Amino acid sequence: MAGPLAGVRILDLTTVVMGPFATQILGDFGADVIKVESPEGDSMRKVGPFVHPGMGPLYMQANRNKRSIVLNLKQQEDKDTLLALVKEVDVLVYNIRPPAMRRLGLDYETLARINPGLIMCGAFGFGEKGPYAGRPAYDDILQAASGISSVFQRVNGKPSYAPINICDRTVGLYLATTISSALFHKQRTGEGQAIELPMFETMAQFVLGDHFGGALFQPPRGETGYKRLLSSQRGPYPTKDGHLCVVVYTDEHWRKFSRMLGVPDLVDNDPRFASLQERTIRSEEMGAYLNSALVVKTTEEWLRLFDEADIPASPVNRIDDLFEDPHLEAVGFWQEMEHPTEGRIRVPAPVGTWSRTQPEVRRLPPNLGENQAEVLQEILGREAR
Structure with missing residues (x-):
């Protein structure tokens, strides 16, 4: 055995x-x-x-x-x-x-x-x-x-x-x-x-491992829930020809992503993007930004760019896709x-x-x-x- x-x-x-x-x-x-x-x-x-x-x-x-x-x-x-x-x-x-x-x-x-x-x-x-x-x-x-x-x-x-x-x-x-x-x-x-x-x-x-929030402390120091996970804008995000999951998470991820978009460095020039803490507080805004930004390219184009930049991304697989997944x-x-x-x-x-x-x-x-x-x-x- x-x-x-x-x-x-x-x-x-x-x-x-x-x-x-x-x-x-x-x-x-x-x-x-x-x-x-x-x-x-x-x-x-x-x-x-x-x-x-x-x-x-x-x-x-x-x-x-x-x-x-x-x-x-x-x-x-x-x-x-x-x-x-x-x-x-x-x-x-x-x-x-x-x-x-x-x-x-x-x-x-x-x-x-x-x-x-x-x-x-x-x-x-x-x-x-x-x-x-x-x-x-x-x-x-x-x-x-x-x-x-x-x-x-x-x-x-x-x-x-x-x-x-x-x-x-x-x-x-x-x-x-x-x-x-x-x-x-x-x-x-x-x-x-x-x-x-x-x-x-x-x-x-x-469940509380993610959503304890401020209730961890006695007395509480804020509401329950992890804002990033509770955002209605979390994704998957629309592309030119479908949908895509991407997690633009760290400061370096956002710097690379802003260069892909051809806009000034978001992390250094926009207070909404200045730190992980700020981006988490503004999870709705971050999600809305990604929802509007990714529609300019196809899913495959974005996947190639994100792979080159080492930004985590994935297509939205159907159950049937798993049976043919190359990995x-x-x-x-x-x-x-x-x-x-x-x-x-x-x-x-x-x-x-x-x-x-x-x-x-x-x-x-x-x-x-x-x-x-x-x-x-x-x-x-x-x-x-």
Whole structure:
């Protein structure tokens, strides 16, 4: 097995996006991830398009490098099988709400008696000590609760959702990091532990990292929000033939840009451009300036000039453009592989280059219960019924 977590075994009771995304990362890093599904399977299996029902793209992009088994945890025999597996693993991760876990008899105190070294990590909507404990939570709920929807309102007057599962995937990254850190602690001390990773608290910290503003200080020294990000003029900016993203940020960027425009040095001769602090305060004006300035050339002309000046810029890629992007092609981002039931599929490679323990795609996303027999025989020495 390849990857830095080779030899680690994880029982994955998560569903939808956040938990499966996290455990896929751990699987990419070499962990043996055993995905425990109900007889109905992960709900993301049902979101098409399909070659075969139950193998939709959202499921398949969050569940590679895993093995699938089916257990109905409301039936004692299947719950006993899970408890037998608990003895043999390093980590159990779940996103079932804690009261339901307790009703199933799967609380940490019970499982730690079976496996004292167990790392048990729960990731769910809200921390157990607060008044929101136990509330259901999906990505849209967390976008609204954490302030993401409200910052759209500050920009364009209407609260909105980011059109990606930004909370699920952000908390998924935190979850993968949390479990990796707990494994490091266990390696040093032999100790398992119970971990709670609530989505609301995680995303509140994430959003406030940019938008704390003057509320950082007590008493506050100004309003919340980072003006540059909240500017209604932020871009992407119109060009002669389309749109372009450019970040004219430092004093040197603005000097170079002003020379491109053939105007006197803006930084030295116009107080609006004199410093990063001034330009941030005047973010609306800076954005309006760029919106009016870039329409004189085509997107390709500007990209060439910005590249020569080392000013950060990018075309506005469509999703479809990523499949033909020359950089992604050159770095080996895409892998085409033959799935046993779904045919030829395109898979993003695990990101990053490791000199010794390179992560890799070892297993393509499993069909529901595909690995039942091998997991039970390999780990428990018993036949699947």
